[in-house]
Amino acid sequence: MRFSSLLGPCLSLIGVAASGPRVNQDSLSAVPAYRPRGNQDSLALQRQSQWFNGSHPLREDPAELRKRDGTKYVFMHHIVGNTYSYTQATWTDDIQQIAAKGIDAIALNVGGDSWQVTQIGYAYAAAQALGSSTKLFISFDFTTDLGCTLSDIISRAGQFSSHPWQFKVNGKPMISSFSGDCLGNSGWQTMKTQLNAYLMPFIFGLEGKFNTYPSLDSWYCFGCAWPQGDYDKNTDDDNYYISQLGTKYATTISPWFFTHLSDKNRILRSDDWLINNRWDQLMTLRDTLTFVEMVTWNDYGESSYFGPVRVDQPAGTTWADGYPHTIWFDMSAYYIQAFKTGVYPAITQDVIYYWARPHPHDAIVSNDGAQPDNWDWTQDYLWAAAFCSSTCTVTLTVGSSTSTFTNQPAGVNKLQLPLAAGKISVSMVKNGKTVISKTETGYTYVLQPTLYNFNAFVGAASATGSPTTVTTATTTATTTATTATSTPTSTSVAGTTWNYLGCYPDSSSARTLSNGISTSTSTNGVSTCLTTCKNAGYVYAGVEYGVECWCASKMAAVTAAAAGDCNMACSGGTGNCGGGNRINIYFAATGLATTTTTTTTSTATPTSTSVGGVAWKYLGCYADSTTARTLNNGIHTSTSTNGLSACLTTCKNAGYVYSGVEYGVECWCASTMTSGVSIEAAGDCNMACSGGTGLCGGGNRINIYFASAGLSTTTATTATSTTTSSAAASTPSWSYLGCYVDSANPRILNNGLSYSSPTKNSVSSCLASCAAAGYLYGGTEYGQECWCASAISSGASTAASGCNMACSGGGGDICGGANRISLYKASSVAVALALTWTSLGCYQDYSPRTLNNGISFSSTKQTITGCQNACGDAGYYYAGVEYAQECWCSSAITSGVSQAASTDCNMACTGASAQICGGGNRINIYKATVTTARRSHLYPQIGN
Missing domain, CATH: 3.20.20.80 (Glycosidases)
Incomplete structure (x- = not known):
């Protein structure tokens, strides 16, 4: 089960109502008894009224606590x-x-x-x-x-x-x-x-x-x-x-x-x-x-x-939307270095960091519950920290409220300003020259909010011409190294000459480059962005906010901003990539064939393609919604590496004839297409694939492909594909039965074996284990679980979309979902082999694991025989028991590991106190040899 509402550790006060008297610094409560977080009112860490007398109870031992340096x-x-x-x-x-x-x-x-x-x-x-x-x-x-x-x-x-x-x-x-x-x-x-x-x-x-x-x-x-x-x-x-x-x-x-x-x-x-x-x-x-x-x-x-x-x-936390805090982390780099070295570093970059809440602390909202407890413990101020490399004069403005702080010394200057309705503006003057001037377009202080939000908006403005660091509010990689800013120039990328047009304003409500594609990456740079736009056939390219790349066939009529506004380092580490609501724009002057500026270019249109011997025909850009999916009877994934080829491969391996990419990150597979959906303008599918190449639909828009040749399928009336997926290429062959509901009691596959592999589970490995153990049914669940049985005990089929979790082993496979199992049936039951196990002794076990290429599990009922049977049934001929409760299976022993003294393996098995199951970082290893053929036994469920 997914706990989407899980919150981080919460600290609160005890015995203080919002309407009661304020607590002063010395009236701190005692720590409460432990209660589960779900209904926890307080985890306060206040001081006790009685101080502990005597020596330090844990005894200082710096050698144990710190490195010698x-x-x-x-x-x-x-x-x-x-x-x-x-x-x-x-x-x-x-x-x-x-x-x-x-x-x-x-x-x-x-x-x-x-x-x-x-x-x-x-x-x-x-x-x-x-x-x-x-x-x-x-x-x-x-x-x-x-x-x-x-x-x-x-x-x-x-x-x-x-x-x-x-x-x-x-x-x-x-x-x-x-x-x-x-x-x-x-x-x-x-x-x-x-x-x-x-x-x-x-x-x-x-x-x-x-x-x-x-x-x-x-x-x-x-x-x-x-x-x-x-x-x-x-x-x-x-x-x-x-x-x-x-x-x-x-x-x-x-x-x-x-x-x-x-x-x-x-x-x-x-x-x-x-x-x-x-x-x-x-x-x-x-x-x-x-x-x-x-x-x-x-x-x-x-x-x-x-x-x-x-x-x-967590569900309902809308107060975080649009309120980035990464700039606080950028500012903290200065202090982190100071704490680790013991010396505050010299400030070589002029920056104004600022933050504020979006509305008055005493504002009343009629339809958003009660005011937060302790609402009167805060003040309506803009807080700022001006990092000055030399004497500076700083002006802070919010709406009609403004104040100038003259001749601030070199160092960190902590400033504040009463809030008023309007936007934040900051500036810095040094030696009579304005080096910082910025109006924050992403924030407005309002007097009458519609929701309570006591979160902080955090922003920053850096000086033109001074070194800069990456400061981002999205998923960028940051760097502590400083890079000198420079004015962008025209450049040539792969035969296309791009002219630099200037620094322009941009906002989420009125994009300057609005009819193309965009990406946001931690490796963004001018060259990579220009290449992206060139490959997609767009004549305008823009870099913004360090991490963003925008491509379009036309540019909105906007007035250029000050060149110094585009002063954020590219997340890829070289050059400048715009700023907050500021975009550096380039135009492809030569070397790029385009259509008219009123439409997207033809080169951006998806085409039919062939993947893994399957010919996929492009059907067009279609409408899609969460309430009526266009491809609704198969599987889907959402990844940061999504691309057309990867999606088509996923659908092919799962045996689906329809494949679609949507919203940059999503891949959808199905055996049929929902009737009555409308085809939309090709330009509506204009979002770049998250994997970096090509187009992958758009918002509620999906690029759909059909496997016209090379893929064996069932009829269109079948709810799911029954072809053998690439993951089930072993003998016997396996047919996909569909996505089934699975519950803990009883399990749908409950009379065989099961294991969990947090990093290596796949459809092929699971079905191979089931086949080796002689089971007729196999299933993958929750990304990492494999279940095998000789019969289905219970359970009902459900929507294919319920099986939507990627296998922990990667490879594009889908391995069920939360309480949902992807179920397969074998064409025949293999004959298992009877195995004789010989003890190899006690071995050390560290990283890499001594038995590291198979499966492992932990059980409160672990026995040597149980572990051996589990490994043998899964097709592994090396079995090891460790730490009383662990079982490890592998096809070989990792080379270079050392045998330990037999006395090091001294922990009783959790399921048999008379047996020894390894020790701490010690594993008893057994090797199997084949004796006679046997029918696979029905093995009890592994684990708890």
Whole structure:
């Protein structure tokens, strides 16, 4: 089940009603008892009235806490519960952005959903593929549906603790948490011992009794990022915890807090430059602190996000839409460097950062619930931080409110201005010359809002002619390196000469280049954009906001803006790519054949094509809607690498004769086309494919193709294709039965075997496992699960669109969905082989895994025989049991691994106390030899 409403950790006050008296700085409440997050009113981390006396209960041990060189570390807290739609490419983009600012590691806040394990796998794989300097570690969120079974928690942590991109302290994998008192000190100690881990959890309620948790290496204060009442954030809470923990204390920083849900409707005071002042406070505590965690990257529900606003917002969090916070992260690069080095860097770039709420704090909205609790703890000001490389004069304006701050010194100057109805304008003058002048077109302060929104809009303006950094509000990769700005010039790309026309205004409501295509990438540059537009046949090209590329056949009649307005570095790292609502425009003067400027060019029109021996005929651009899909009886995907060839291949492999690309990222497959849909103008399908080549439909517009030759299909009246997909090319052949509803009790395939593979599941591997085990039915579910059985026990077919999750192993396969299984039937039942298993001994098991090319699972009823049978039935001749509950299957032992002492494998199997199932990073391995043929037995369900 997808938990789309999962929110990040929430901090609130206790016992304070919105209408009651304000809480002053000294009237802080006690920490409440733990309650599940769903109905949680408070997770406050206020100081206790009674300070703990005596020595530090965790005992300072800097050698255990820090590297010998005294290195400081900055982490980013990432809510995995808000990544349901992520692919590995999305993780790559996140990690690139985070690493570019000097973040050392990402804390992956993980709940209990199985799909989150898949996402964690994507994250580690992305970091490794990048060779990123930023590492990862798990932070278990015990206020979700994670549960608190120690063996399960250890198993989850152990799955990635040996990964090359695991963050470690003195060689020990870091493990963190939000809450976790349910494990008790003994549970944490067991985890520490078995995984040789370094523990840095946040467990609330330990004030004054940290000595009852000697297992902890460190403890971080999640809620210390915000003030706990109507006052500015200070270091009182930090000093209180330092008095008990010494150098084992870690803390947090956050830019903002606001949420407006039915069960959580409050603000925490974020005024008076909270983020700047908090960084300065951390600098004063630097001699004591080693770890600082930024919270968070993507907690949109509580407005405490530094990252781009992506599609996986919790339901109802409209206050994040149009309110980018990435510029706060850009500004933080200065402070991150300062904290890590101990010295504030010299400011070489003149920038004005600014932020504000969109309406008065006391405004009343009639149809949007109650005012947020603590609404009167905030002030109606524009907050600004002017980074000046030398003496500067700054003017701030909002509507009719304006103020000039003369002769501000070199450094960071914190400024404020009362808000008034209208737009924000900022300027900077140095030596009589205006170096910054910008009006923020993306924001307007209104007096009568229609919705409550106490979130902050964050913007920035950089000086013309000074070095710049990438500052984005979308999914760009950022860089801390500065690049000198330069005026764009005409250029030649692949035989086409492009003349630079100038810097022009642009807005979402009135696009300057509006009748073509657009892309947004982390590798954007002038040359790549011009190439995109050339290949699509457009004569106008424009780069904007660092990451955006726009192509069109005509240009709106607009007046050029100041050249200095287009001053944002391209996300690809070279040159300038427009600015906020400013676009650098080029015109193809020679070398590009075009049609008239009133229509899109003919070269942008899709054509028929051949993919994998199948001829696909282009049928046209059709209308499509969420209520009446044009291709509605098959499968669909949504990816950041979508393209025509990839989509056609997906549909071909699944046996569908109709294929369609839509909205840049979507691929749709079906065996029939819905009758009565209308064909639309070819120009309506004008969005570039997210994979970077060609056109992939548009908004509610789909480019449709038909497999006219080369694909064996059923009749058009069949609800689903029954052809053998490319994934089921093994013997026996498999027929696709359709998408079926599957529930936990009973399972539709419940009398055979099953396994979960978070990173390697595919239709072909699953069906091969079922065939090898002699089962007649096979099914893939939830992206990563494989199920085999000799008969269908229950279940009803459902809409094909319910099976819409990509297989964890990639390759374009679809592997069911949430409580939906893609079901296949074999043409015959294979005869299985009887196997004899021989013990090979106890082996070390780290990364890479000793048995690393097959499947694995964990069970509270693990036995040696059960693991051997599971591996044999899946076609693997090496089986290994580890850590009491794990089973690993493979076709070979990884070369170079070392055998361990037999006594190292000393943990009793969870399903048979008299048997030994490996140990911590130790695996008992068995090898099978074929003896006689046998009929496959009915094997009980694996796992829990």
